[in-house]
Amino acid sequence: MFAAGLSLIFGVMRLVNIAHGDFIVLSAYLGLTVVASTGMHPLLALIIVVPTMAAIGYFLQRGILNQTLGDDILPPLLVTFGLSVILQNLFLAGYSADPQKMDAGALETASVSVAGLSLGILPLLTFGIAIVVIASLQYMFFCTSLGRAFRAVSDNQDIAQLMGLNKRHMFGLAMGIALGVTAIAGILLGIRTSFDPTAGSARLIFGFEAVIIGGLGNLWGTLAGGIILGVAQTIGAKIDPGWQLLSGHIAFLIVLAIRPQGLFPRVSG
Amino acid sequence: MPDPILSLKKLDAFYGDFQALYGVDMEMAEGEVIAIIGANGAGKSTLLRSISGLMSNESDQVNFLGKGIGAHRADEIAALGLALVPEGRQLFPSLSVEENLLIGGRLNRKGPWDLQSVFDLFPVLKERRAYPSTALSGGQQQMVAIGRALMANPDLILFDEISLGLAPVIIKSIYDALPGIVGDGMSAIIVEQDISKALSVSDRVYCLMEGRVTLKGAADSISREAISHAYFGID
Amino acid sequence: MSVQTHSVSRGSQSAKVAAFLGVIVLIVLIAAPWWAGRADMRLMGEMFLYLSLACLWNLMAGYAGLVSVGQQAYVGFGGYMLFALTMFAGLPPLVAIVGAGVLGALISIPVAALIFRLRGAYFAIGTWVMAEVFRLSFAQVSSLGGGSGSSLPVGIVRSLAGSRSARESLAYWMALGAAVVVIAAVYLFLRSRRGLALTAIRDNELAAASLGIDVWRIKFVVYVVTGGLTAMLGALIFLQKLRISPDAAFSVNDWTAFVIFIVVIGGIGTLEGPIIGTLVFFALRETLADLGTIYLIVLGFVAIVVMLKAPRGVWGFVRERYDIQLFPLAYHVQKKPKTDK
Known part of the structure; x- marks a missing residue:
């Protein structure tokens, strides 16, 4: 799901956000702070964290990232890289290097039994939320006038301007939505596993791999890519614990070698 | 002349170090149709890009409806009621025909044009409304591009080389449709390399050469010799 | 502005002055072991190594348009190769540094073949993935210490030079030499025909391709050469650090x-x-x-x-x-x- 946000940014703005992983961690920390200060359930914290992140996304885009857009890919890349370093060290300064985790109470261990398999509620919930989020993004993208505007800007920025679309505003909105989605991912991450200030780059890499495996600009493909990575990691972990992460990367490289356009390239229309 | 809808004052335009327009002056009245002719590289498209805000200029160099818009962004200018049919059509490939038209109409300006009236003007688009815009022929794409601009109900519409790369029969049908478009008071600037086509639909004509206006006059009184002199710079 | 009289030349007065000053600075720097303290020398050595890395990255990103965020792959690879070649193959460290460079260039060939399929920004993250693969792979090699890393045996360190101060001077000179070699190599490369082509690519890739420049091949060459030199630098860096671990090597x-x-x-x-x-x-x-x-x-x-x-x-x-x-x-x-x- 982190990948879905990433995919959206890639798709609309052709911008690569290296700090994306760190924004996931940022939302996890925000969630942690909200939970710690109000004592509410982590999932409820979404109500606060998602809009906050969306607002951060919008103003970040309007304030900084819009200035970097252009034909040259270097400026956005380097600026987000700088952001990434700043965020990581802000986490370090603010929350220390110790891994932290959000407590979701009984939800974490609860499980249901389906056909003899015991499935945790939390993974199921995560999966369910991922599908709902992607479905609504898909709907937003293809069935609403906002989505139409996003696609128009993504196709041809100049001409979209002629239609009265302010691309700066559109990019801001896209980034806002992307970070809102990121916030959901971040909270779920914070409930599921512990995280520390440097957890972001691993997230970024996996999100990116899922996007490439799934095919650029295809949100369902991104979900499938995420599943493939997850499966590869689980298999790798069975062979040898040290192989868990590596096998995910290897799966990615194999896909890249055989089908560089991704397993499910974008279908037009 | 009453208050002009559009006036250009000493408009210069640059691509980096390269100057494409040198002090172009122009005035047009409301409801007027102006043709801009000139050879490749004369600065015609640059002129339209400057007017529509795709290129930035100094504020008072371009005046639209009494406002200096030279430094405005394209989307702000579009909201004031100026639409461009870009050269080479430039539809949005990931949008369907209907969606392309709807994007054009998203400013919600009042006027005669809506999905229905565009489909009345170009009935073929109604049949193809759900097609991806890339699946259309060149002529049909041009119709979408024109329809998309009309959907904004602009006060001034700019056409950039609408006959480029199209079969003569298609060009004819598009030009046949033009009077229906500009008939009810909409002002238009038509950039065209096909001189006779341009003259046939316009009130006045400007000729550009190497970024300067070399000729202007009423479309029906201007002589062929004057045009070829202004067009090529030869006698 | 284009109606003035012009003359075209490549050299300039400031360049001549700079070349002269450069030689003087270089001589002073070579003599550093006789005038600088131990800490200063360490710092300067580190500066030269960073300078070399920066020059190489600049060649890739600034000239060839290959924005990599995964150069740590080669730094770490070079470092590990130094350890492997000296500890298992028994090569003297100096030979091992060169060997690390050669191996770095070799391994960058299949890497380039894979990640060159990615465009622009995707390429950048692709290089990062490669670096992660390198890191995780080396963490699996238990003879090199696995995840916790290993130290260079004392015997190998001794073989470099007898006394500690001699070793430090040597390390310093090697770092300085590396910086000079890298800057000179990049400079000469850019002045060569290839370099001109590279500049053309930087300015306009499409136009360069239409002039018959094989864009892919030049980028490939740049990537491989950079990979090899970066690996050599990595070997040098970890010869100074004397200790290597996956997290440090691929940071x-x-x-x-x-x-x-x-x-x-x-x-x-x-x-x-x-x-x-x-x-x-x-x-x-x-x-x-x-x-x-x-x-x-x-x-x-x-x-x-x-x-x-x-x-x-x-x-x-x-x-x-x-x-x-x-x-x-x-x-x-x-x-x-x-x-x-």
């Missing part, structure tokens, strides 16, 4: 983030940029290092501001103002001085 902050900041601050796409950037970076580091994390935040901030306000970096700014260059690379059109401003 994205140490070997890529800092290098990128150096280049960006100094001025990307110029040869002078990395030199200035290195000086600025180390000045910042030495003054702010006590602040810990704040220092990195400041660094990130400075880099963003530079990128937004002066995308050509400090050197780009200087060059725009005063029209000088220390390495005669650009062709110069000399014109009468403008009277305004």
Whole structure:
């Protein structure tokens, strides 16, 4: 799901956000702070964290990232890289290097039994939320006038301007939505596993791999890519614990070698 | 002349170090149709890009409806009621025909044009409304591009080389449709390399050469010799 | 502005002065073991290594348009190869450094073949993935210490030079030599036919391709050469550190983030940029290092501001103002001085 946000940014703005992983961690920390200060359930914290992140996304885009857009890919890349370093060290300064985790109470261990398999509620919930989020993004993208505007800007920025679309505003909105989605991912991450200030780059890499495996600009493909990575990691972990992460990367490289356009390239229309 | 809808004052335009327009002056009245002719590289498209805000200029160099818009962004200018049919059509490939038209109409300006009236003007688009815009022929794409601009109900519409790369029969049908478009008071600037086509639909004509206006006059009184002199710079 | 009389030349007065000063500085630097303290020498050695890394990254990103955030792959690879070659193959360290470079170039060939399928920004993250693969792979090699790393055996260290001060001088000279070699190599490469083609690619890839320049091949060559040289530098770096672990060897902050900041601050796409950037970076580091994390935040901030306000970096700014260059690379059109401003 982190990948879905990433995919959206890639798709609309052709911008690569290296700090994306760190924004996931940022939302996890925000969630942690909200939970710690109000004592509410982590999932409820979404109500606060998602809009906050969306607002951060919008103003970040309007304030900084819009200035970097252009034909040259270097400026956005380097600026987000700088952001990434700043965020990581802000986490370090603010929350220390110790891994932290959000407590979701009984939800974490609860499980249901389906056909003899015991499935945790939390993974199921995560999966369910991922599908709902992607479905609504898909709907937003293809069935609403906002989505139409996003696609128009993504196709041809100049001409979209002629239609009265302010691309700066559109990019801001896209980034806002992307970070809102990121916030959901971040909270779920914070409930599921512990995280520390440097957890972001691993997230970024996996999100990116899922996007490439799934095919650029295809949100369902991104979900499938995420599943493939997850499966590869689980298999790798069975062979040898040290192989868990590596096998995910290897799966990615194999896909890249055989089908560089991704397993499910974008279908037009 | 009453208050002009559009006036250009000493408009210069640059691509980096390269100057494409040198002090172009122009005035047009409301409801007027102006043709801009000139050879490749004369600065015609640059002129339209400057007017529509795709290129930035100094504020008072371009005046639209009494406002200096030279430094405005394209989307702000579009909201004031100026639409461009870009050269080479430039539809949005990931949008369907209907969606392309709807994007054009998203400013919600009042006027005669809506999905229905565009489909009345170009009935073929109604049949193809759900097609991806890339699946259309060149002529049909041009119709979408024109329809998309009309959907904004602009006060001034700019056409950039609408006959480029199209079969003569298609060009004819598009030009046949033009009077229906500009008939009810909409002002238009038509950039065209096909001189006779341009003259046939316009009130006045400007000729550009190497970024300067070399000729202007009423479309029906201007002589062929004057045009070829202004067009090529030869006698 | 184009109606003045011009003459075209490559050299310039400032370049001649710079070359002369450069030779003097170099002589002074070579003599450093006789005038500098131990700590200073260590610092300068580190500076030279960073300078070399920055030059190489600049060659890739600034000239070939290959923005890599995974150069730590080669730094770490080179470091590990040094350890492997000296410990298992029994090669003397100096030979092992060269060997590490050769192996680095070799391994970069299949890597390039894979990640060159990715465009632009995807390429950048692709290089990062490769670096992660390298890191995780080396963490699996238990004979090199696995995840916790290993130290270079004392015997091998001794074989370099007998006394400690001699070793330190040697390490310093090697770092200096590496910097000189890398700068000279990049400079000569850019002045060659290939370099001209590279500059053409930087300016307009499509146009360059239409002129018959094999864009893919040139980028490939740049990537492989950079990979090899970076691996050599990695070997040098870990010969000084004497201890290696996957996290240190493949650290994205140490070997890529800092290098990128150096280049960006100094001025990307110029040869002078990395030199200035290195000086600025180390000045910042030495003054702010006590602040810990704040220092990195400041660094990130400075880099963003530079990128937004002066995308050509400090050197780009200087060059725009005063029209000088220390390495005669650009062709110069000399014109009468403008009277305004």
